[in-house]
Amino acid sequence: MNISEIKSKIESALPGVSVKIVSQSLLVEKPGNLTRVVRYLKDSPEFRMDYLASVTGADYLDYLESVYHLYSMAKKTGPIVLRVRVRRDEPKIPSLARIYRGAEFQEREAYDLFGILYENHPDLRRLFLWEGFEGFPLRKDYLQEDSEILEAEDIQWLEEHGIPIPEDIRKQAHELKQQGLRALAQKPTKESGV
């Protein structure tokens, strides 16, 4: 079954849902429709997509995306790749964790690293990073702390532990603090490393 047939089947079975073909995958235009599409693919005897292999996010600068790879264990077919795009400032996607238990950790991971909010998820917490971590590291605009530059708090900690700090480093940290900046590393952009 090729991708356009799947598209037309979904659209005819679910009136009001529109999907678009994007590089051999189906883009569900409205995030709210995702659960309906997935339920249809899972339950309809033609597809029986009972196995959600992979859930992941991606950052395309203009929007965030969540990508789903569906397979059928019963019919040994697949994959059908679904994708949903949301605005960066309001990344809300319905969770699939109630349909597929397998989405539970993967959605938590995508939330952790991309900040995509999966609505209705039973337990949406950070998975790898600790609670209170600032930012979402896999977004392309995420800035890391620069390990080469010390901040005032670091110096304070080091001095409490009896480590002498050279004057110029102390001065640099002081300046940074006065400017209200943090020591963030410039993220290497594409090709910049070449």
Next chain:
Amino acid sequence: MDEKTVTVQDTNPMDTETLEVNFGPQHPSTHGVFRMNIVLDGETIVSVKPVMGYLHRNHEQIAENLTYAAVMPYTDRLDYFNSMANNFGYALAVEKLARIEVPERAQYIRVIMAELTRLVNHVSVIGFLLNDLGAFFTPVLYAFREREKILDIFEAISGSRMMCNYFRFGGVKRDVSDADLEQIRKIVQKFPAFLDEFEALLTKNEILCMRCQNVGVLPPDLAVNASITGPVLRASGVNYDIRKVDRYSIYERFSFRIPLGDKGDVYDRYYVRILEMRESVKILEQALKGIRPGEFIHPKSTSFLKLPRNFKPPVGEAYGRVESPKGELGYYLVSDGTPQPWRYHVRSPSLINLTVLEDLCVGHKVADAIIILGSIDIILGELDR
């Protein structure tokens, strides 16, 4: 006052207090820095919350800042017990993305390496499971005795025992000499005898049966729904092996069977792994018979070996997956036409197989939680990434 009387009536005087215990991050049986937050009623488990991330290094972000070729050694570190399988998955994904062909000899070498890795993994997992069961290192050391022989081969072929970094896009890094093949043949020949000895030690052992049978039963529908893959899925009786389903590489040339479990408990997970090793031995025998001299890497790909930065897959995306010993190991790659991947994602079986940990453990004893975790077979390098 009223509240108090109500509570007094509600609580059974025989009820005991629950005890919250953190198993890990420093604990002998969590297979690394992993934490299980277990609430106990006596010895019975009320709830389990896995806490992970102690080994998180943002593997995906590291990879997105590297060239495609430079990611290969990092994949070794995912599941550090089977680096060859990780290499295989990544190579498949990139080859799918850039539409690279792989010559026949390279395919054979890849299959041989992948199946040897499966032997290494399964044999040591069973050893560790027995350690969790309380055997004093004997099964582990018997397993390691065999594992060492295979690691010697890996060292001779790839240069490293565990971090092999052996696969390249379009083939493998170096050719395998006839002497090495002969050595592999010898190991493969002796392996069934070792398995027989291993089974004599374990399979019918009453204590092992007592401990493992009907513990941590995973029903097949839950297994499928929770995206469980690998031996854990097949122990529940679901016939799904990516080697058969996707027929990737040259697996369709070999005749082998997929062992399926009976009840889906810890014992089945143990025994399915034993049977899988026997099937792997069959594949290895056929592959060693079928391997012919030829190119070990596609000539078109050799140019990228020296200049990784010139390797720019066309814009697009690919999802490559292999049947790693732990389950479905998938790599999702998005290329924007530059030498570095725009998006690189690892679908790690260790993490996703852990989804059902709580379902399997609740109602069992503390000791069972440990062996259930052991039977799921996690590797923290891959779980935390």
Next chain:
Amino acid sequence: MEYLDQLFVFAKRLMLDLLARFLPDWIVLVASMVISIVAILIFAPLTMMYLTLLERKVVGRIQNRIGPNRVGKFGLLQPIADGIKMLTKEDIVPFQADPVLHFLAPVIIVMPALLIFAVIPFGRGMTAVDLNIGILYFIAVSSISTIAIFMASWGSRNKFSLLGGMRTVAQMISYEVPMVLSVVPVILVAETLSTNAIIEAQSAGWFVWTPWGLAGFLIFFLCAVAECNRSPFDIPEAESEIVAGFHTEYSGIKFALFYMAEFISVFAVSALAVTLFLGGWKGPWLPSWLWFLLKAYALIGVMFWFRGTLPRFRVDQLMGLAWKFLLPLALINIFVVGFWYFSPGLWKWVGSLGILGPSFWIFTKLNRSYVPENRVYRLAEDENNETVGA
């Protein structure tokens, strides 16, 4: 020969004689006690030290390793190195622990282990105190160690310790019952509680060569292994589950004391099993004490062999084994010994085996959950499936 056999007895007598030449009688009396006590106090820790080495060597060989080999020839000085290490290690007391109990527990746990040695007949005429309630004394004293383990587990204020403590107690109480009952046939036949008299009663043949003796020996030995917290019954200190059980929070010399108590009781229960069922120090050609030690070490070797081979039970299965399997068997064994005592000639054998065999079979059938299930595995080709059993 005679001289070798009585070597230690003569040595003690010689010393006492020497003392008696210059000193008043009461000093000789005290000296006699002191000599016995000192001998035990030297022998017990030495045994423990070299048992640790022996265990590591045996398990190493089972696992195709060499075992300790760095300190001294064949690692013979390893226990001393370990001892020095233990002594010089920092003694850590957890922040909120109960300091008194935390300190007392390792001291108290060694006591019963050492006290047991008083009634062990190491050779002909080599019992420190020939109590007429020897066996009862052994059982009573060894039950005290539970209290020490409790103190350690509660005093450490660690959840793993607590779990370990609870497991220990459940296990100790459960296994004491079949253990005592498995000794009853021996007492019935020997008509005494004294260890020496029991050995004398085995002049005609070791008790283990009778059906009830064999059954009793097996039950006793299994329970003894459980009483010492040895594999496969080592759930109180199951390292893969509860780290180290009741001694999780102990370091240095206190930890060494726990270790010592464990190994001393390993020796003590083996010695008792030898006394009760394997004819004690009786045996041809060799001196009596050598026979005794050989038999005891053989049993200890079996314990190490268990450790090298078997996984451990789960806590409920452990209890089940004691209450649903060993206890009824031990009770039936008491009937069997009665039958043996009163019936003539060949009937003894036929009848005893006729009772013991079927009852063993019935109990395995009754405890179905402990008997391995047969499993059928499908081997899926693409279409046609094949099955194998396991």
Next chain:
Amino acid sequence: MGAISTNNRVGSAILHGRNCVPTLKDVMAFLETLIKIAVYAVMAVTIVAAIGVVTLHNLFHSALALVGVLLGIAGVYLALQADFLAGIQVLIYVGAVMTLVIYAIMLTQRLGDKNIPQTNRQGFAAAIVTLLLLYLLIGTVCRTPWLANPPARHIPASALDLGQALMTTYVFPFEAISVILIAALIGAIVIAKKEREP
């Protein structure tokens, strides 16, 4: 063998068993004092431990003190030459009963707390019972016809005597206790079963 002479009686008594009793008076006197001191010490420790049982603030500590009391009583039995009884005392009370008591404390109280407080809501009732017991004991002591000159040496009651007594003279109480214990056993099983079913 003959070379080693056994010329003193104490030594030979030790070496050749108990049936040869040493007659030297000073040795006996010395030993007697030693044993007396030891017995009084054990009694004193028992009483101190008993006071500890009721006064210690920590329930766990008082349970341990109770262990001390029971061990002390076993020591007293030993001094009264009832060694079988002493052995049974240690085995049953220290080895089994106290272990279960401590086990129950650990199971039911809050384990996380550092102090398991000893609470007593039935002080009044306890006082009445104690007074009754005291009255009973005093009465018994007063009524017993103490011998003015007890025989110098008791024949210790052996396990054989005890067994015979239990099977003949005291067979009825013995069986009654057995029945009660079995009833308790069954009751315990019933209670434990109930918890699981609903």
Next chain:
Amino acid sequence: MIFGSGIIRGMFVTLKNFATSYFRKPDEGGLFTVEYPEKRIPLKERFRSFPFLVYDGTPENLRCTACDICARECPPKCIYVVRAADQDGRPLRRPAAFTIDYSVCMNCGMCEEVCPFDSIFMDHEFEIASQDRYRELVYTLTKLLKSNEYFNNIRPRDAQAVDKKRREAEEKKKLAAAQAAKPKLDEPPKPV
């Protein structure tokens, strides 16, 4: 099956291994461990530990041209190269500094693969433990340089292949140079 027979069977397996450990060979059930500092397993030729730089003859005559490819392709970025310059500031084809942080290096062998001048190779030396990871484990040029003989010694097959390749390239270069030197002569170049 009698209850307990499986345990007894397992016991015999361990007993067999206990006995065979005294007289069998390592791969037949004998002792398989090696008493490490005294006895060693021979390293495989392709074994790779950490990178080193090859020189021909004398340390001055090193092959590295400071092209910086290895530093750029190094996955964990543990190589730092500074190109040498002459007095006028013109870059030379040799490194002024070549530093590898062994504590960061992950032994992947990427540098060896990408090096266009056959200069950097993976070593067999793995016992580099030291007390100070900041000073002792940062290897500078002097510590990294090892002779071609050493390379031939540890990895004969690879080294010979490299030497052969270099010889051929050298000869080709010579030939080309010879051709370039006498373009005026009309006699055709001799076949080699």
